[in-house]
Amino acid sequence: MATQANPEAVLPAQGIEAPRSGRIDPKYLRSRTSRSNFEMMAWVFMRVSGAALVVLIFVHLWVNLMVGDGIHQIDFSFVAGKWANPVWQFWDLTMLWLAMLHGTNGMRTIINDYAEKDSTRAWLKAILYLSAAVIIILGTMVIFTFEPCLTDEAGNLLEGVAPEFCHGV
Amino acid sequence: MSTATVENEPASTVDLGESGDGAGAIESFEVTLKVRRYDPERAEDAWWDEWTLTMYGTDRVLDALHKVKWEIDGSLTFRRSCAHGICGSDAMRINGRNRLACKTLLKDLDTSKPITVEAIKGLPIEKDLIVDMEPFFQSYREIMPFLINNSPAPTAERLQSPEDRERFDDTTKCILCAACTSSCPVFWTDGQYFGPAAIVNAHRFIFDSRDDAGDMRLEVLNDKEGVWRCRTTFNCTDACPRGIEVTKAIQEVKTAIITRSL
Structure with missing residues (x-):
């Protein structure tokens, strides 16, 4: 007998809001969801770049500080000598890009976590992205356009600055 | 069955064992309960209230809150339904940690200091320990x-x-x-x-x-x-x-x- 009740009353009401809908504090309403895998990619990138950076930075420090004369060998000509080798150019370029993107993404999540207002968040991120872009572009330009054998206007090598191997050229 | 307790008390059917200073003797102690109150009809800001209560070794934080609400200050407001850790109504921040008031024994907390009880964080407080869920x-x-x-x-x-x-x-x-x-x-x-x-x-x-x-x-x-x-x-x-x-x-x-x- 119970199943013989008015079928209209059994059906869920259509188009009627739930009793407590619209009651949520607007600050909790999630902004429109964006269908993208960006956050997932960023999360995976952090793990992959982190693992790569451990190797890159450890070898970088080892070669600079432990091999040969150690910390005393580091000067203009030491850096010039390293960058004459394409392997080290590539190594430093990778390190620069991965470290900057890794760090920038880390800062981005920190800003997302700590900034409470959308405007604060937008400003901090704008400053962050701008500074990251400046450093990445500048660093990349330095690695590719680096000129170890500096000359004066007359075309003579600058004494005391140019590394040893420039004299042979 | 010999009894050392008050004669008009009905004999318990629960076997409490021979040890201790008599059947049913439960350790009692003083405990200070410090609750963060909020009532927009009374004050704009939240405030702390403290009560010192005599509680027993079998009591939970929820029992202390009940004692306050039923015997001292009826305006204290909190949620609780089953009081046995199943309904999930009485989650609150006890001594800075989120726990269920009905599953936290007072004797397991540091009773030498006031026990602080606050509403759970991150959700808008409606009154005292009640938040908008x-x-x-x-x-x-x-x-x-x-x-x-x-x-x-x-x-x-x-x-x-x-x-x-x-x-x-x-x-x-x-x-x-x-x-x-x-x-x-x-x-x-x-x-x-x-x-x-x-x-x-x-x-x-x-x-x-x-x-x-x-x-x-x-x-x-x-x-x-x-x-x-x-x-x-x-x-x-x-x-x-x-x-x-x-x-x-x-x-x-x-x-x-x-x-x-x-």
Whole structure:
């Protein structure tokens, strides 16, 4: 007998809001969801770049500080000598890009976590992205356009600055 | 049966043992309860109230709150329903940690100092220890916490092997008390994050072999306010009164989203 009740009353009401809908504090309403895998990619990138950076930075420090004369060998000509080798150019370029993107993404999540207002968040991120872009572009330009054998206007090598191997050229 | 207690007291049917200083003697002690009060009709800001009570070794924080409400200050407001750790109504911040008042024995806390009781954080306080749970349940609703199966319903129950059942056993224990979500520092910031409880309940269906909508739930949690906002601080795992490994469940959902897109 119970199943013989008015079928209209059994059906869920259509188009009627739930009793407590619209009651949520607007600050909790999630902004429109964006269908993208960006956050997932960023999360995976952090793990992959982190693992790569451990190797890159450890070898970088080892070669600079432990091999040969150690910390005393580091000067203009030491850096010039390293960058004459394409392997080290590539190594430093990778390190620069991965470290900057890794760090920038880390800062981005920190800003997302700590900034409470959308405007604060937008400003901090704008400053962050701008500074990251400046450093990445500048660093990349330095690695590719680096000129170890500096000359004066007359075309003579600058004494005391140019590394040893420039004299042979 | 000889008795040393008051003669008009009916003999207990519970065997309390021979040891101690007499049948039924329970250690009693003084305890100071410090509760963060808020009542927008009385004051704009929250304030702290302190009461010193005589409580017993078998009493919980909830019993102390009851003693205050029933005998001292009836205006003290808090939620509790079953009072036995099942309904999840009385999650609160006790001595700076989210717990259920009905599962926290006073004797297990440091009674030499006042026991502080506050409402759970990150949700708007309505009065005293009562918060507006609506944002919490909104996230819960968004992950579709119900079985979705596209195949025709069988005449009997949908069968599942013990191994398949075991896969999501941990996350079936959730009682929706909000202790985890309101202990999450990412949720505290702006309340936009789905929160551990919603992810735990999504996990319960994503890894259920009888459910067909795991993909939809993974898509919901792939949101920028979804699982990727988890910082694995383990606050949720520490807070869960049911001992659910919440952070592990969140990590499993992350892995599922990544493997799905590969």
